[in-house]
Amino acid sequence: MDYVFSNRFAALQPSIIREILKASSGQNVIPFSAGNPAVETFPAQAIRSFTQTILEENPVAALQYGITEGYEPLRQVLKKQLQESHNAGRESDELIIVSGAQQGIELACKVLCNEGDAIICESPSFIGSLNSFRSAGARLVGVPMEPDGLNIEQLEHALKTEKNVKLLYLIPSFQNPTGITTSLEKRKAIYELARKYGVLILEDNPYGELRFKGEDIPTIKSLDDEGLVIYVGSFSKILSPGLRLGFVLAPSEVVQKMVVAKQGEDVHTAMLPQLLAYKFMTEYDYEGHIKLIREVYRRKSELMINSLEQYMDSSITFTHPDGGLFLWCDLPADRPMLEYCKQAAAKGVAVVPGTAFLIDTQEPCNSFRLNYSTPSDEQIVEGIKILGTV
Amino acid sequence: MDYVFSNRFAALQPSIIREILKASSGQNVIPFSAGNPAVETFPAQAIRSFTQTILEENPVAALQYGITEGYEPLRQVLKKQLQESHNAGRESDELIIVSGAQQGIELACKVLCNEGDAIICESPSFIGSLNSFRSAGARLVGVPMEPDGLNIEQLEHALKTEKNVKLLYLIPSFQNPTGITTSLEKRKAIYELARKYGVLILEDNPYGELRFKGEDIPTIKSLDDEGLVIYVGSFSKILSPGLRLGFVLAPSEVVQKMVVAKQGEDVHTAMLPQLLAYKFMTEYDYEGHIKLIREVYRRKSELMINSLEQYMDSSITFTHPDGGLFLWCDLPADRPMLEYCKQAAAKGVAVVPGTAFLIDTQEPCNSFRLNYSTPSDEQIVEGIKILGTV
Numbered sequence: 001m002d003y004v005f006s007n008r009f010a011a012l013q014p015s016i017i018r019e020i021l022k023a024s025s026g027q028n029v030i031p032f033s034a035g036n037p038a039v040e041t042f043p044a045q046a047i048r049s050f051t052q053t054i055l056e057e058n059p060v061a062a063l064q065y066g067i068t069e070g071y072e073p074l075r076q077v078l079k080k081q082l083q084e085s086h087n088a089g090r091e092s093d094e095l096i097i098v099s100g101a102q103q104g105i106e107l108a109c110k111v112l113c114n115e116g117d118a119i120i121c122e123s124p125s126f127i128g129s130l131n132s133f134r135s136a137g138a139r140l141v142g143v144p145m146e147p148d149g150l151n152i153e154q155l156e157h158a159l160k161t162e163k164n165v166k167l168l169y170l171i172p173s174f175q176n177p178t179g180i181t182t183s184l185e186k187r188k189a190i191y192e193l194a195r196k197y198g199v200l201i202l203e204d205n206p207y208g209e210l211r212f213k214g215e216d217i218p219t220i221k222s223l224d225d226e227g228l229v230i231y232v233g234s235f236s237k238i239l240s241p242g243l244r245l246g247f248v249l250a251p252s253e254v255v256q257k258m259v260v261a262k263q264g265e266d267v268h269t270a271m272l273p274q275l276l277a278y279k280f281m282t283e284y285d286y287e288g289h290i291k292l293i294r295e296v297y298r299r300k301s302e303l304m305i306n307s308l309e310q311y312m313d314s315s316i317t318f319t320h321p322d323g324g325l326f327l328w329c330d331l332p333a334d335r336p337m338l339e340y341c342k343q344a345a346a347k348g349v350a351v352v353p354g355t356a357f358l359i360d361t362q363e364p365c366n367s368f369r370l371n372y373s374t375p376s377d378e379q380i381v382e383g384i385k386i387l388g389t390v
Numbered sequence: 391m392d393y394v395f396s397n398r399f400a401a402l403q404p405s406i407i408r409e410i411l412k413a414s415s416g417q418n419v420i421p422f423s424a425g426n427p428a429v430e431t432f433p434a435q436a437i438r439s440f441t442q443t444i445l446e447e448n449p450v451a452a453l454q455y456g457i458t459e460g461y462e463p464l465r466q467v468l469k470k471q472l473q474e475s476h477n478a479g480r481e482s483d484e485l486i487i488v489s490g491a492q493q494g495i496e497l498a499c500k501v502l503c504n505e506g507d508a509i510i511c512e513s514p515s516f517i518g519s520l521n522s523f524r525s526a527g528a529r530l531v532g533v534p535m536e537p538d539g540l541n542i543e544q545l546e547h548a549l550k551t552e553k554n555v556k557l558l559y560l561i562p563s564f565q566n567p568t569g570i571t572t573s574l575e576k577r578k579a580i581y582e583l584a585r586k587y588g589v590l591i592l593e594d595n596p597y598g599e600l601r602f603k604g605e606d607i608p609t610i611k612s613l614d615d616e617g618l619v620i621y622v623g624s625f626s627k628i629l630s631p632g633l634r635l636g637f638v639l640a641p642s643e644v645v646q647k648m649v650v651a652k653q654g655e656d657v658h659t660a661m662l663p664q665l666l667a668y669k670f671m672t673e674y675d676y677e678g679h680i681k682l683i684r685e686v687y688r689r690k691s692e693l694m695i696n697s698l699e700q701y702m703d704s705s706i707t708f709t710h711p712d713g714g715l716f717l718w719c720d721l722p723a724d725r726p727m728l729e730y731c732k733q734a735a736a737k738g739v740a741v742v743p744g745t746a747f748l749i750d751t752q753e754p755c756n757s758f759r760l761n762y763s764t765p766s767d768e769q770i771v772e773g774i775k776i777l778g779t780v
Contacts, residue, residue, distance in 0.1 A: 001588070001616055001617045001618060001641070003590075003641065003643045003644060004502075004556075005501050005502060005647055006500065006501055006502055006503055006504050006507075007504055008504075009500070009501045009647045009650065009651065012647075012650055035455075036454055036455050037454075039450050039453075039454065042449065042450075042453045042454075044445065044449040044453065047445060047449070047453065048442065048445040048446065048449070051441050051442070051445060052438065052441070052442060055434065055437060055438040055441060056438065059432065059434040059437070059438070060429050060432075061632075062630075062632055063429075063432045063434065063437065063630035063631070063632045063633070064426055064427075064429065064432075064630070064631060064632050065425075065426050065626075065631045065632060066632060099489055099634075099656040099660070100656050100657055102654070102655065102656055102657050103655055103656045106654055106655050106656075110396065110399070111395055111396055111399045112394075112395060112396055113396055114396050114397055115505075117396075128653070128654070128657070131650075131653070131654055132653075132654030132655070135650065135651060135654050136654075166394075198391070200393075226391055227391045228391060236455075240452075240453035240454070241453070241454060241455045242451075242452055242453045242454050242455060242456060242660065242661035242662065243453070243660055243661070243662065244489075244656055244657070244658070244659070244660040244661075245660075251391070251393065253393045254393060257395055257399045257402075260399065260402055260521075260525065261399065261525060263518070263521070263522075264492070264496055264518070264521055264522030264525050264526075265492065265493055265496050265522070265655060266489040266490050266492055266493045266496075266634055266656065267490055267492050267518070267634070268634070269634070270489070270632065270633055270634040270635075270660045270663055271632035271633075271634075272632065272633065272660075272662060272663070273660055273662070
């Protein structure tokens with residue numbers, strides 16, 4: 001049998017980058033290439049005891065079918081928290097629980113974009129979202145990142161000149177892969193441009209709670225009086241990624257379409273994770289737990305930065321994130337980045353070539369991404385030492 | 391802000407049927423319209439104790455990110471079980487865990503169908519799948535159901551005359567909504583036609599284990615030496631639907647594309663349900679549990695059939711399913727079905743108008759669907775009594 005796939009999926013090929021990653025995914029490899037939260041941030045004991053209580057007190061709610069919109073008490077407490085802590089959400093907004101933030105991003109694209117429609121993205125940006133957009137047939141338009149967020153002039157140029165722009169996809173806080181946080185000034189400018197050109201913003205904020213330095217900056221959603229922002233949040237970094245739990249706060253009309261789209265995908269998000277998240281938010285020391293996570297990542301990021309300063313050639317520069325899980329290194333222009341990553345892998349240290357995150361993967365790129373949440377403290381020091389010898 | 395949705399989602403309108411269902415979804419309504427498994431079939435105690443063990447012994451596996459293909463031990467045990475108990479799966483097949491069977495169906499459509507491509511379906515068929523296909527822009531072609539499965543001549547006619555047929559979607563056992571089981575003879579004929587016309591079969595088998603009468607009939611997948619069948623299974627009716635857990639056994643090439651598509655949707659299925667299902671399949675009296683579920687549905691279906699015979703006018707005919715959760719009633723041709731359903735709802739009994747399940751919802755229809763798994767035994771007797779007075 002010759003299998004003929006849909007146009008969008010027939011074209012997808014395994015990438016060189018994936019091959020590099022595969023080659024460096026062995027047992028003894030130091031995983032700077034990963035994106036997993038640190039295991040010690042999972043409130044495993046609380047999860048165990050909450051799960052027990054749920055399955056004793058309310059097994060039917062945990063085991064029976066639920067509604068597509070999500071577990072009502074969890075939706076209520078999330079809406080309240082977003083409003084009170086972040087001033088996010090107006091009368092005209094609604095909230096839907098999704099099976100991880102990735103699903104929120106995919107649903108937004110699905111209900112808004114026809115094949116060939118444009119999505120403007122930060123370049124570089126999160127590969128998971130980019131690939132999801134690509135497989136939906138969207139046309140990606142990249143706007144370069146600067147130390148305080150994307151280049152505003154180029155954003156306006158893209159909004160002015162590109163046809164059928166349906167979404168502006170942003171990770172304003174502790175961006176994956178660069179670790180960059182968009183300044184408040186730029187957030188306001190971006191919101192104004194979106195309003196001016198009538199384009200919706202897809203604000204992806206999985207790391208928002210993971211600030212370990214500096215002052216909080218309001219989300220773009222908190223500025224949203226006009227119903228322009230689709231805000232996607234996640235429990236992956238504050239509770240557990242294995243639960244696959246996220247949420248979308250967006251204009252009701254958009255959420256209604258997402259409900260229909262989600263119904264056709266997985267009917268609803270698994271109930272046990274939803275009931276668990278509700279208990280976590282209402283019966284656990286949520287604030288204390290966030291503090292603990294921030295402390296873990298503050299320590300790990302400092303350790304990596306100190307090691308980079310100590311062991312790497314000073315011609316190699318890197319970002320100093322205020323939160324999140326990643327930092328971004330630039331090699332000098334004359335050093336071949338892919339070759340560098342291959343040699344690092346050969347010496348047992350896995351990093352992700354920056355090319356993976358570009359909108360146009362043919363563009364020249366001399367950067368790579370480092371993750372400090374997955375490796376142990378010892379691996380961080382040892383791995384950076386090795387990178388210094390490559 | 392005027393929201394402009396993608397063509398596929400802009401066109402979707404709330405249906406009259408949904409409105410009828412909403413009107414009859416109150417507290418005191420007898421839910422013959424539902425499709426929920428009976429609560430007493432959930433092995434709640436075992437789920438509680440397995441969950442506890444998992445979170446004690448292996449919290450990281452349950453809480454950290456997993457791979458898109460699914461939890462490896464669960465995949466292995468499922469492949470083995472499908473091979474040993476059902477002779478399903480060849481060397482060239484692979485298995486992927488999905489977030490409920492619905493996702494398996496949606497992914498199959500996504501990787502195989504372009505907008506406008508045809509999917510041949512039984513008519514009537516499961517509304518969840520039909521709507522998922524529709525929202526993907528597929529063109530649905532219905533082939534009428536007969537007491538032993540779809541009409542083979544009309545199937546061949548459709549295969550011969552329809553352009554770009556990519557899938558043949560079937561629920562061969564205890565079909566939703568009719569309760570009909572496709573005979574072995576027809577299964578073989580359907581497989582031969584699929585081979586002849588080079589079309590893949592999407593075999594949806596959520597109720598396969600729920601036979602409470604007669605002899606098991608081999609799945610179409612068990613006939614599949616040529617790699618033509620995408621087989622979708624579910625844990626919803628044997629373990630719990632709230633866990634959102636299903637699987638797809640299909641030719642490796644198809645599964646590889648599904649992996650890419652799933653990555654862009656929800657990265658992977660929640661881990662705790664997967665670990666739980668693995669324990670359920672390896673450390674629980676799986677066979678005994680299936681027997682218990684069959685017994686529950688045998689009793690409930692008999693109770694409903696006996697009540698129908700006792701209280702309904704003999705001009706109303708109905709199917710006698712050998713398993714599953716549903717039966718299908720036909721009103722005499724001169725009785726207006728929608729009016730009947732509305733009056734039933736007004737008297738506190740919710741049934742689903744047959745129109746909901748048709749491929750062409752404009753076609754005349756004098757049938758409605760009854761579910762016997764959700765209502766209590768008392769509700770079954772009481773509800774049918776009321777229907778008899780409508």
